[in-house]
Amino acid sequence: MRPMVNAAPSAARLSPPNGVLGANFNGDPKIMTWAGLEQAEATWVRGFAAMPDFDEGDKEDSNSHLAVDTLLGAVNxxxxxxxxxxxxxxxxxxxPIPRPGTEEMKKDLARVDAVLTKVMGEVDLLVIGNEPFIECPEDDRTNGAINDFYEAVAQHVIDYRTKKFPDGCKTVLYMGALNYLDDPKWIHSGTERWMKYVRETPEIEGTDIHPHVNKPDGAQVYLDYILPRLGDKKFLATEFSLVHLWGDHLEEKIPAAYAQKYKVPADTEVWQVIRNALDEAFPKERWYDFLRESPWFEGNKHYLSEQMAKFRATEKLAVATYGIGQDAAMSENEFTEKSTPWLLNSIYASATVRPEPNGHAAPNYAWLEDFKRAQTS
Structure with a gap:
């Protein structure tokens, strides 16, 4: 099955998405620019909004409100x-995650309604949940509470869409997203019920997955789990990366060629170079040399396009999205050997590389060209 070609933004909405690659700003739309999207040849955009930011009377200046407004701007x-x-x-x-019928549950549904009034019929895909099994207490993952909660939210959204759009609605619904499926302890009664609900609920188009992995074929375990349980549904991969492979190399010595060229002590470790770039952004070529000379990165610089080919080969992928920039959460705290190096994934490197002469964020090493390559390959 040939993926939809991302030739121009207007092409993105002519038919249901099939094997599309888009840009993901997560919860910080400020890291994304329209110029950056155009340079990357992206035609789809993804972000998340935190429901507690939509309480009645709250100021509408949070990243969550901005995420919704940015996505509506993308639609326009x-x-x-x-x-x-x-x-x-x-x-x-x-x-604890709220139980259906409680006052806390009613508050969450009111927050959902505040978002639905803005986005239903506007955005193409609405994903019910971000990373549910991470974002609830451990006991609630397997005692039925997480499933009760998200099924209740899903039914509320379904009912809202049916009532407001009796003749049909462009916004389709997914459940999302499953994490850590490469760890057996994260596969249990809760995930089984999750997939059963996805499979058996006609109004739900499929599930989302977030395979952040430590080896190039690490996402296969995710596919092996969801594909037999999807039935005729599809899947999203709104986050995916090799971030845990990068993390495995943070305490290694830096490449000798890099150390010699930039007169850095030979016993400097990878994480220290990243911290130094965050303290004072590098010239682009220095950052590129650091990653180019690191075998663990250079040998995987086509991961994005290679993983997209694997997703598309299933003929079940609707949309995958990849991180567009280095947000504040990646750089605001002191970077150490124990940090998660999300910033190595990003298409643009606003935190570790000096801006381009025109003031725009510089592309991160490798990912911009691989992102463009992955649009049609």
Missing amino acids: RDYGAVLSLKFPYFPKKNE
Whole structure:
């Protein structure tokens, strides 16, 4: 099955998405620019919005409100748009996930309604949940609470869409997203029920997955789990990367050629170079030399296009999206050997590389060209 060609933004919405690659800003739309999307030849955009930011009376200046507004702006520019609804009950709030019928559940549904009034019929894909099994307490993952909650939210969204758009609606619904399926302890009664609900609920188009892995073929375990359980449904991969492979190399010595060229002590470790780039952004060629001379990165610089080929080969992929930029969460805290190096994934490198002469964020090494290559390959 040939993927839809991302020739121009207007092409993104002519038919249901099939094997599309888009850009993901997660929860920080400020890292994305229309010029950057155009340079990357992207035609789809994805972000998430945290539901607690939509309480009545709250100021509409949060990243979550901006995420919704940005996606609506993308729609107006003829980009395809994917919005994930995030319910961060853990670890940020460290609270049990609400039970249907409770006052807390009613509050969440009111928050959902505040978003639905803006996006239903506008965005192309609405994903119910961001990373549900991470964003709830451990006990609630297997005691039925997480499934009760997200099934109740899904039914509420389905009912809203049916009532407001009785003649049909462009916004289709997915459940999302499953994490850590490469770890057996994250596959259990909760994930089984999740997939059963996806498979058996006509109004749900499929599930999302977030395969952040430590080896080039690491996402295969995710596919092996979901594909037999999808039935005739499809899947999204709104986040995917080799971030854990990068993390495995943070405490290695830097490449000798890099150390010699830039007069850096030979015993400097990878994480220290990244920290130095965050403290004072590097010239582009220095950052490129660092990654180009690192075998663990250079040998995987086509991961994005290679993984997209694997997703598309299933003939079940609707949309995958890849990180567009280095957001504040990647750089605002002191970077150490224990940090998760998300910033190595990004298409643009606003935090570790000096801006281009025109003021735009410089492309991160490798990913911009691989992203463009992956549009049609």
